[in-house]
Amino acid sequence: MVDPHTVQRWLHRAAFVAISALALFIYILPLHVGMGRWPGPDPILAFALxxxxxxPxxxxxWLAAPVFLxxxxxxxRPPGLWAALCVIALEFLRTREATSRDMPFAVEWAMVGGVMLAMAVVYRAVLAVFMVDLTSLGLVISGQISTLIAYPFVVLMSASLLGVRRLTPAEADELRGQA
Known part of the structure; x- marks a missing residue:
């Protein structure tokens, strides 16, 4: 018989891929008409974070890297740069899961905002070093702000609709026993 935790883990992995595919599909639809639009959030990054x-x-x-690539x-985008930064950010936050478990949501939100800011700064710095044409800084900042504004809604939707809640101490001990 299959372990229910394994089934749940694989179902949520499939849900992440499905959410990513849906977000990607919506983004590539030709719905943007005109100029001067505020950039939308990056739901794939928000869900992953x-x-x-x-x-964690x-x-x-092995699931996040191909999705971001x-x-x-x-x-x-330059292939692999943003994907690598996303993977580094996810691994950074994965190592802080135990300490962030007891944090209030505002502190978590600020930590995610700091990670996203660092990602944007490193991304622009690498592109500048290799003399790649850069989009305006205001556009990049407004895109990060919109993702940060969407983050609480993503957390709420993940918790209420998909059942993605913080680990309890007992579940964390069980995970440590499996590793």
Missing amino acids: AWVLRR NWIPL LCDFMFL
């Missing part, structure tokens, strides 16, 4: 801080074993490295290809 929220889930890694709640259930549900989004492993596919996003690099689909959004015509």
Whole structure:
């Protein structure tokens, strides 16, 4: 018989891939008409960050890296740079899951905002070093702000609709026993 925790973990991994595919599909639809629009949030990054801080074993490295790499290809970004930064950010937050478990949400939100700011700064710095054409700084900052504004809604939706809640101490001990 299959362990229910294993089934739940694989179902949520499939849900992450499905959410990522849906977000990618919506982004590539030709719905943007005109100029001067505020950039939308990056729901794939927001879901990944929220889930890694709640259930770190549900989004492993081997699942997150190809999803973000596919996003690099689909959004015509330099292949691998944003994906690598996302993976580094996810691994950074994964190591802080135990300490963030008892944090209030405002502190978690600030930590995620700091990680996203660091990602944007490193991304722009690497692009500048290699003399790649950069988009305006205001556009990048507004995109990060919109993702940060969407983060609480992503956490709320993940917890209420998908059951992605923080680990309890007993579940954390059980995970440590499996590793």
